[in-house]
Amino acid sequence: MSFAIRKAVPADLVAIMAIEHECFPTDAWSADSMKDELAAPHTAYFIAESADGSSSGSVVAGYAGFSKHRMSVQGDVQTIAVAPRFRGAGLGRLLMEQLLATAKIQNAESVFLEVRADNPVAQTLYQSLGFKEIDRRARYYQPDNVDALVMMLELPREIKAPIVLGIESSCDETGVGIVRGTELLANVISSSMDLHARFGGVVPEVAARAHLEALQPTLHKALAEAGLSLHDIDAVAVANGPGLAGALMVGVGAAKALAVGLDKPLYAVNHLVGHVGVDVLERGKVATPTIALLVSGGHTSLLLVRDLLDDVELLGETIDDAAGEAFDKVARVLGLKYPGGPEIDIAAATGDPKAIRFPRGLSLPKDMEKHRYDFSFSGLKTAVARWIESAHANGEQISIPDVAASFREAVVDVLVTKAVAACVDHNVPRLLLGGGVVANARLRQVAKERCDKHGIELRIPAFNLCTDNGAMIAALGAQLVMAGRAPSELSFGADSTLPVTTVQTLA
Amino acid sequence: MNRFLLAIDTTAGTSVALLAGETVLSEVHFDSGMKHAELIGSAISQVMNQANAKPTQVTAVAVGRGPALFTGLRVGIAAGIMFSEACSSGLVGVISHHAIAVQLYTENPQLLEKPLLVTTDARRGEVYWCLYGGLDSAGVPIVLRGPSVEKHAHILELLTDSYPDFNERSGGASAAWVGRLAQREILEGKHNSDVSAMYLRAPDAAEPKPNQYFAASADIAGAAK
Numbered sequence: 001m002s003f004a005i006r007k008a009v010p011a012d013l014v015a016i017m018a019i020e021h022e023c024f025p026t027d028a029w030s031a032d033s034m035k036d037e038l039a040a041p042h043t044a045y046f047i048a049e050s051a052d053g054s055s056s057g058s059v060v061a062g063y064a065g066f067s068k069h070r071m072s073v074q075g076d077v078q079t080i081a082v083a084p085r086f087r088g089a090g091l092g093r094l095l096m097e098q099l100l101a102t103a104k105i106q107n108a109e110s111v112f113l114e115v116r117a118d119n120p121v122a123q124t125l126y127q128s129l130g131f132k133e134i135d136r137r138a139r140y141y142q143p144d145n146v147d148a149l150v151m152m153l154e155l156p157r158e159i160k161a162p163i164v165l166g167i168e169s170s171c172d173e174t175g176v177g178i179v180r181g182t183e184l185l186a187n188v189i190s191s192s193m194d195l196h197a198r199f200g201g202v203v204p205e206v207a208a209r210a211h212l213e214a215l216q217p218t219l220h221k222a223l224a225e226a227g228l229s230l231h232d233i234d235a236v237a238v239a240n241g242p243g244l245a246g247a248l249m250v251g252v253g254a255a256k257a258l259a260v261g262l263d264k265p266l267y268a269v270n271h272l273v274g275h276v277g278v279d280v281l282e283r284g285k286v287a288t289p290t291i292a293l294l295v296s297g298g299h300t301s302l303l304l305v306r307d308l309l310d311d312v313e314l315l316g317e318t319i320d321d322a323a324g325e326a327f328d329k330v331a332r333v334l335g336l337k338y339p340g341g342p343e344i345d346i347a348a349a350t351g352d353p354k355a356i357r358f359p360r361g362l363s364l365p366k367d368m369e370k371h372r373y374d375f376s377f378s379g380l381k382t383a384v385a386r387w388i389e390s391a392h393a394n395g396e397q398i399s400i401p402d403v404a405a406s407f408r409e410a411v412v413d414v415l416v417t418k419a420v421a422a423c424v425d426h427n428v429p430r431l432l433l434g435g436g437v438v439a440n441a442r443l444r445q446v447a448k449e450r451c452d453k454h455g456i457e458l459r460i461p462a463f464n465l466c467t468d469n470g471a472m473i474a475a476l477g478a479q480l481v482m483a484g485r486a487p488s489e490l491s492f493g494a495d496s497t498l499p500v501t502t503v504q505t506l507a
Numbered sequence: 508m509n510r511f512l513l514a515i516d517t518t519a520g521t522s523v524a525l526l527a528g529e530t531v532l533s534e535v536h537f538d539s540g541m542k543h544a545e546l547i548g549s550a551i552s553q554v555m556n557q558a559n560a561k562p563t564q565v566t567a568v569a570v571g572r573g574p575a576l577f578t579g580l581r582v583g584i585a586a587g588i589m590f591s592e593a594c595s596s597g598l599v600g601v602i603s604h605h606a607i608a609v610q611l612y613t614e615n616p617q618l619l620e621k622p623l624l625v626t627t628d629a630r631r632g633e634v635y636w637c638l639y640g641g642l643d644s645a646g647v648p649i650v651l652r653g654p655s656v657e658k659h660a661h662i663l664e665l666l667t668d669s670y671p672d673f674n675e676r677s678g679g680a681s682a683a684w685v686g687r688l689a690q691r692e693i694l695e696g697k698h699n700s701d702v703s704a705m706y707l708r709a710p711d712a713a714e715p716k717p718n719q720y721f722a723a724s725a726d727i728a729g730a731a732k
Contacts, residue, residue: 198714205577205710212581212704216588230593246578249544250585256548257586260555261562261593266548335721392720400721490548 003061003091005098008038008045015060016047023081026144043067043078044102048091061086064095066102066111075103077113092125100129103155110154114140117147126151162234162481165222165258166474169251170243170271171298172196172207174214176222177471178233179478182280186225187464187471190214197338201328202297208246215254222470235264235487237477239271240505241498243298248494256490265487267477268505270498271468273312275434276305277479278465278472289428290459291315293419295443296435296468297324297339300415302373302422303500305432308476309483314500315422316373319362323411324437326377330407333385334400344404345441351405353442358383358410363417372425373418380410412443416450423456432459438466480504509564512693513554513590514686516571517583518603519627519679521546523554525565526686533557534683543582551590565594569689571603571680573705574635574654575627580704588702599689600702603627603680604637608648609691610684611676612641622651622673624666627680629656634677635707636662638670645695647688656707 008016013035020028029037038045045065049058065078077099082091103111113131115122131151140148161181168175172193178186192210196202223229238255241248252268259266276292279285292303300318305311321329324341331340336347361376362368384407391398423431431451437443438460451458465471480503489507498505509527516522521543524534535550535557555562570587573580591598604625611625612618619641626634637653652666666673692698 199712200715203710203712206712208577208581209704209706209710212585215585216592219589219592246581249578250581252544253547253582254585254589256544257551257588257590258593260548260552261590263562332715332718333720335718388720398720490552491545493542493545 002051003048003089003094004051004058005046005048005094008047008063010035010038012047012060012063013038016063019060019062019081019083022083027141029079037065037078040067042069046095046098048082048095050086062091062095064099066099068103068106068108073107073109075106075108075111077111092122093129096125096129100153100155108155110152112150112152114148114150116141117149123149129153162478163228163232164235164237164267164474164478164481165233166237166239166470166472166477167251167255168239168271168274168468168470168473169211169247170239170241171247171296171468172202172210173468174211174218175468175470175473176218177469177474178222178226178228179281179471179474181478181482182284182475184281184471184475185228186222187469188218188222188225189464189467189469190218193339200332200338201325202244204244204246207244208250211247211250215250230258230262233262233264235267235477235481236262237267237269237473237480239274239473240268240492241271241495243271243496245494245496248496252492252494260490265481266490267480267485268488268492269473269476269480270500270503270505271473272299272301272303272500273308273503274472274476275466276303276312276432277308277476278434278461278469279432279459280479281465281471281475282461286432287430289426290430290432291419291422291426291428292432292434293415294435295323295415295433295437297328297437298322299435300375300377301500302419304422304426304428309479309485309503312500312503316371316375316418318375318377319371320376320378321381323375323377323415324435326381326411327437329381330384333381333388334403341437341440344408347401348405348408348442349401351399351401351403353405353409355399355402356387356406358387358406360410360414360417363414373422375414375418377411380407408440408442412440412446415443416446419447420450420454420456424454429455430457430459434461434466436467439463476503509560510566511558511560511564512567512569512686512690513551513565514569514682514689515547515551515583515587515590516603516606516680516682516685517543517547517579518571518573518575521550521579521583522680522682522685523547523550524682524686525554525558525560526683526690529687529690531683531686532560534681536681540576540579543579547582547586551586562590562594565590565596567597567599567689567693568594569599569601569686570702571606571682571685572600572702573603574629574656574707575603576630577704577706584702584704598700598702599693599698600700601685601689601692602637602654602705603685604635604654605648605650606680606684606688607678608637608639609642609646609688610681611678612648618674618676622670624662624673624675626659626662626675626677628677633658634662638666638673645697646691647695647697654705654707
């Protein structure tokens with residue numbers, strides 16, 4: 001036997017009432033009650049027709065009704081009946097599955113039903129669908145004097161993973177990323193690095209101009225990569241700080257207009273916390289608590305993250321140059337190209353990291369009292385310059401590989417020592433690295449060695465998620481959406497010194 | 508189906524207007540030359556809501572390209588680009604001084620008698636300027652010189668031989684007039700989709716001095732030997 005299920009119409013009343021009387025001889029609903037039920041705005045009734053019927057076409061084999069009021073999250077199975085001659089063919093299950101599908105579409109969180117205590121066949125069906133007995137109503141069915149079992153099914157709340165577009169423009173990378181929940185759909189980065197090369201460092205005005213020019217092509221590439229149109233986007237996220245003010249403002253202005261134009265919520269998120277939140281794209285969530293060491297050309301920050309959205313604490317940061325900046329400046333001193341990190345890495349490959357003992361900033365006992373988790377690289381840069389000056393004055397042969405390796409060792413040593421100390425001090429067994437300097441091979445190596453030694457789990461996201469990117473902004477935005485957080489008001493601004501404690505700027 | 512044009516100009520204040528033809532349906536104008544990033548979102552939102560307009564009804568977005576102080580200018584252009592993306596609308600770049608000129612000529616027809624020098628503050632003792640010779644038959648200003656950025660005294664020197672007598676007005680652009688000018692240009696088929704910022708100044712950045720001890724851009728492989 002095969003059955004077709006369709007929505008009930010008023011004309012089905014006669015056929016329904018025939019089955020109603022057949023199935024419930026002692027307590028059938030009246031035709032008037034049934035008519036009202038079929039017509040009620042909060043109910044959905046379905047008819048099962050048997051296709052292999054008489055020559056006159058199909059016959060009604062059964063029916064079932066579901067009820068849920070619009071503002072309620074609870075639904076009810078109103079009734080279900082299968083004509084005796086169609087029983088044993090799985091029609092009851094078919095009708096129940098239709099009601100549960102309706103419940104899901106209407107976003108019901110639970111479905112209730114009553115069943116006669118003397119109907120074990122029906123009870124078994126409901127149990128197999130996941131219903132559990134939660135109550136018993138004595139002598140509910142009259143005149144038969146039979147108890148009713150109240151059963152309930154909790155529907156898994158299917159939180160639709162939001163598609164979020166993230167815009168990043170805090171420094172020299174224009175990033176547009178698209179995620180669906182924790183799934184990465186696109187991550188397009190347009191860097192203005194080459195434009196800064198002749199200046200030996202990021203020039204804020206050059207970066208801001210490049211953002212404006214890169215905005216549209218980067219957006220188009222991201223949408224193409226994700227295979228989406230802007231109308232598929234559920235929310236927009238933007239990094240509103242910390243970073244270069246003029247650069248951030250390009251992203252903020254763009255994101256606001258996009259959100260208003262699409263009529264979608266907008267989330268202003270913290271760039272640095274984005275570097276931590278990006279881990280959701282690889283592991284589904286950020287394991288907490290974790291220490292995060294964020295090292296780039298603009299930042300050197302040590303964070304204690306107890307909760308990604310609600311509890312991020314800045315333990316320390318650089319008091320002068322960022323680590324990436326130090327690499328750039330020392331590269332210049334050594335006559336190497338910009339950006340300095342990769343160049344120094346290459347030069348250092350054949351050098352002796354112990355050739356020259358360069359100072360470890362803020363590592364003396366007195367500094368460790370006041371600046372336990374802070375960094376300083378300005379003195380190191382000067383020390384390298386002085387060392388070269390002096391070697392030059394003394395007519396010594398200067399080994400660039402040795403200087404590069406020794407300098408790199410000093411930077412890496414301080415970064416990892418302080419990060420591991422933060423883990424140990426706070427009894428946090430995890431360290432997450434982020435920022436462009438994570439590309440540095442020696443940093444990854446030393447971090448791995450020391451973390452292994454202390455039983456600390458080391459997390460290093462894929463490199464294109466470590467550098468500044470829009471996907472991390474989208475990912476953090478999606479976390480806020482999924483946590484049910486309110487969107488940001490349209491009035492927020494770019495904040496070049498936004499503290500990490502402000503994960504989302506509300507207004 | 509309504510065909511609206513949304514105009515944005517952040518060369519002076521934060522200015523947004525919605526137009527049908529040259530009729531301004533709604534307009535939000537903040538005079539402050541600051542806080543463009545803070546104001547732009549709600550300005551667009553308010554303009555749309557006041558006119559009860561939907562983004563799908565916007566068929567063109569016009570943005571003032573400057574010349575102007577960079578930071579604020581970029582906010583308006585970035586917003587214009589993205590709003591047009593959201594609406595799948597056309598995008599039109601308008602030189603903001605031209606919009607000021609149209610407004611001045613329309614409100615003070617006697618200015619049409621002589622060339623008109625329009626200036627806006629460029630800081631550092633300089634002004635962004637453009638010299639106009641009236642409106643053409645479509646109502647689009649005729650550019651005689653500029654736009655450029657100079658010290659005021661220097662402009663007078665530059666112009667004195669060719670244009671010994673002209674009117675001068677300083678002003679700030681409004682989105683309403685950026686929108687009206689864009690509509691005239693669209694009608695004439697003379698509109699320009701280039702919305703790049705008109706900076707007229709190079710970024711302030713000095714290239715570092717040559718390295719004292721090592722040749723610049725040393726060959727790493729060589730250095731490593």
